[in-house]
Amino acid sequence: MEEVLVVQHAVATGIVLLFLLGLAVLWEFWKVDRLNERKEKAMAERMRTEAELWNISPSQVRLLETFVPYVGSKHAMGIFTSPRLFETALDRFLADHSPSQQVYDDVRALREHLRFSQLGLDVELTSSRQIPIGAKVDFGPEGRGTPFSSVVEEIDDRSWAIRRVDRAHAKRGDYLVVRYFRPGDGDYRIPARVSETTGSLFRLEHTLELEHSQMRNWVRVRLCEPVEIRLLDDKNAVWGRYSGFLSDMSGGGVSFKTAEQIPVGSMVELEFTVRGCRFPGLLAKVLRSVPVQNVDFPLFVQSVEFAEMPTSERERLVRYVFDRGRSEG
DSSP states (O other), rough: OOOHHHHHHHHHHHHHHHHHHHHHHHHHHHHHHHHHHHHHHHHHHHHHHHHHHHHHHHHHHHHHHHHHHHHHGGGGGGGOOOOOHHHHHHHHOOOOOOOOOHHHHHHHHHHHHOOSSSOOSSSSOOGGGGSSSTTTEEEEEEEOOOOEEEEEEEEEOOOOOEHHHEEEEEEEEEOOEEEETTTTTTTEEEEEEEEOOOOOOEEEOOOOOOOOHHHHHHOOOOOOOEEEEEOOOTOOOOEEEEEEEEEEEEESSEEEEEEOOOOTOEEEEEEEETTTTTEEEEEEEEEEEEESSOOOSEEEEEEEEEEEOOOHHHHHHHHHHHHHHHHHH
């Protein structure tokens, strides 16, 4: 009999302990829920305060609040300042919903308010929605044949469309690789799925899969072309002239060889022609001047960085580097 009582007591004790443990777990869950609720309320209040500063309408604020789960509360406020976060949240939101036209109108207005509709060249594109209408592009099936030249004819938050050209064929569901060279920035490779084909357009689904290559910063092409160098004084007057040969070039600078050493830090003016493209009077700063070893005559490699180059000249040079780099790749 005593053994039975001991077992019953142990069982009862176990039940009580399990009950208490369950209560403790429920208490912890309740505390976490309350904490999350307070965080969400605080985040919503912060977003409303920020929205007032941006003059954003209540419907647009509600739209932004629906974006938060797609980037996490930790990064929620970044939606106001980061085009990447904004586009990521928008893309995931649209994948989960079938928005009304009013929502698309709010998205467009939000872009204007947050100044994401016209991005500076220092901001990398992260979505096909950021490509401007009228942009010149190349496109074609991945890895097959010569790409076709086209232009972006339409773009909104639902889709984008490029002009269809003769001999270019694609049907719904096919993938095209679109290449967009953004002047002042670099090259973007964009794999895009065809959603519709019309007589004049290929309509494409939006994507965040943009592969970016900053051509002017790191792609260099080898050259062997004559270059004329004018050494400038602190008033930009010419006080020395040299002749040499280009060694390599990128959109940010060139290297060339001369028989004379040019002092590091000097400002020079360059003039050269590559493949029929003449580049006159390019201002540059000498970064390095290194003697060439194992030669029987004086020879120096000068590396310079372009400075104060007109945008038209820089883009012409970057386009040349881009085309050469692509053909050599």
